[in-house]
Amino acid sequence: MKSPLFIPLLQSRIAAGFPSPADDYLDVALDLNEHLIAHPAATFYVRVAGSSMEGAGIFDDDLLIVDRSLEATLGNIVVAVIDGDFTVKRLVKRRNKVLLVSEHPDYPPIQVHEESEATIWGVVTYCLHRC
Amino acid sequence: MYALVDCNNFYASCERVFQPRLMGRPVVVLSNNDGCVIARSQEAKDLDIPMGAHYHTWEAAFRRNNVIVCSSNYPLYGDMSARVMTVLKEFSPHVEVYSIDESFLSLHHVPVADLLRYGQRMRQTVAKHVGMPVGAGIAATKTLAKVASKLSKQHNGVCVLHPQAKAEEVLATFPVSKVWGIGGRYARFLQGHEISTALDLCHAKDSWIQQHLSIVGLRTVMELRGTPCLSLEEVAPRKQVIAVSRTFRNAVKDYTALSEALATYTARAAEKLRAQQCGCTIIKVHVATNIYQDGLSQYGNSATVSFALPTDYTPRLVKAAVQGLKTIYRPGYAYKIAGVYFMGLVAEEEGSQLDLFNTPTPAPSRALMKCMDRINGEHGRGTLKLAAEGGTQPWRMRQKHLSQRYTTRWNEVLKVGV
Structure with a gap:
């Protein structure tokens, strides 16, 4: 997750010609890592296989950015482990029950029992989708 | 105060982060080439699988006990280690990375x-950020922190040995052989003088310790008594020798294969050399047959080639390695091991003006190496290589149980069915 820094070169010369009017406004180029990744040591990537989250704009073969350092709150899309298998679902509460729900009419919600083997692995912060 | 933070069963734990099914099951990790066990999960330790267990002799037992077998996945372990260390840096301004799975932290800013x-x-x-279970031993000195970390499992993962009276209670039953810096040889000597616990050692006379264990041993004893003598080494010292050596899964007879293997190891060693900004003045190549196999004609030899001026230029180093091999290669033997060693390492800034009659690596060659390191860094080792390293590399090691490089290769990231 090292991120190269794009530093613009000083273009104008000192003595000859006119100095660039932009020299006083030099800035560092935008770095997408900085925008997408708040906690590099806790950030992992996950490739999606399947269609059950299409309602949330997550499609087959999309790349998810997952931040493990975040505390999952209701409404978050999370990577969860259920009985040893990974899945991606939205964490919701309905009638006082915490559920992991798909965003597709064909898939039923999964109830998170107190004693069940479901754990939250990380919180999905961004979804990278090829347009 | 110092902390030693130690990852629990590090390699096995790395595999579990991305394969939660392995939780609670015995896991072993094999050495390069799937030769023998180099790491075990707690469940595997409980099955009495020893370190160094040969895979082929244990394979049936593993299957009977549903032991999960993993080839060592160093790109993954290296990345996970760096993540753990990064998180630890949030807890202390001074961190010494002691090994791939251990770090010392200064905790002088934390009230006792x-x-x-x-x-x-x-x-x-x-555990939350990286998924890695760790334990911590905390005490007044690094040596005591090491002792404390060995006890952390019985104390919910964190053991604080402070004040000194509390530390001594533990040292009274702590075998002297397990004290950091003592080692087996000294331990036997000490036991001969009725020093069997760490506390016995604390009570020995300074002059006697210095006489028999040298000043280094005296420092260890002072540390056990609670006086800090070892400070954090935040910058890793430069390596004095760079070695790349491998055992072949199937013995190699053919000169070309041996030469390709040595060229590949040399290229890898040269990468490491440039990463620590050194030049090398001596290169040693070594080949040997399998001394553990009876009834085989045995041969082993090494050759040394030296350079007038330190170099870090892969083609020059490879040429020397191949030249060395030519002098020691004997046909008809089944070679099992080959390796290269770079010695006489000189830091770039020191070595550049040593010899008036030789020119150091010219600028275009330097640029070429930089470019090669960058490409191989971004696209994977061996993307760009010398022809001398060979094409299909049939001698390459076998890693049949390799997991994906989840964190360092885009095409190998964790795939989740949703």
Whole structure:
């Protein structure tokens, strides 16, 4: 997750010609890592296989950015482990029950029992989708 | 105060982060080439699988006990280690990375009364952010912190040995052979003088210790008594020798294959050399047959080639390695091991003006090496290589049970069915 820094070169010369009017406004180029990744040591990537989250704009073969350092709150899309298998679902509460729900009419919600083997692995912060 | 933070069963734990099914099951990790066991999960330790167990002799037992077998996945372990260390840096301004799975932290900024809670918070944070279970030993010196870390499992993952009276209670039953820096040879000597616990050692006379264990041993004893003598080494010292050596899964007879293997190891060693900004003045190549196999004609030899001026230029180093091999290669033997060793390492800035009659690596060659390192860094080792390293590399090691490089290769990231 090292991120190269794009530093613009000083273009104008000192003595000859006119100095660039932009020299006083030099800035560092935008770095997408900085925008997408708040906690590099806790950030992992996950490739999606399947269609059950299409309602949330997550499609087959999309790349998810997952931040493990975040505390999952209701409404978050999370990577969860259920009985040893990974899945991606939205964490919701309905009638006082915490559920992991798909965003597709064909898939039923999964109830998170107190004693069940479901754990939250990380919180999905961004979804990278090829347009 | 110092903490030693130690990852629990590090390699096995790395595999579990991305394969939660392995939780609670015995896991072993094999050496390069799937030769023998180099790491075990707690469940595997409980099955009495020893370190160094040969895979082929244990294979049936593994299958009977449903032991999960993993080839070593160093790109993954290296990345996970760096993540753990990064998280730890949030807890202390001074961190010494001691090994791939251990770090010393200075905790002088934490009030003594808060140390236990602070240690627990460190543990929980590493577990949450990286998925890595760690334990911490906290004490007044690095040597005592090492002792404390060995006890952390019995203390919910964090053991604070402070004040000194509390430390001595533990040292009274702590075998002297397990004290950091003592080692087996000294331990036997000490036991001969009725020093069997760490506390016995604390009570020995300074002059006697210095006489028999040298000043280094005396420092260890002072540290056990609670006086800090070892400071944190935040910058890793430069390596004095760079070695790349491998055992072949199937013995190699053919000169070309041997030469390709040595060229590949040399290229890898040269990468390491440039990463620590050194030049090499001596290169040694070594080949040997399998001395553990009876009834085989045995041969082993090494050759040394030296350079007038330190170099870090892969083609020059490879040429020397191949030249060395030519002098020691004997046909008809089944070679099992080959390796290269770079010695006489000189830091770039020191070595550049040593010899008036030789020119150091010219600028275009330097640029070429930089470019090669960058491409191989971004696209994977061996993307760009010398022809001398060979094409299909049939001698390459076998890693049949390799997991994906989840964190360092785009095409190998964790795939989740949704």
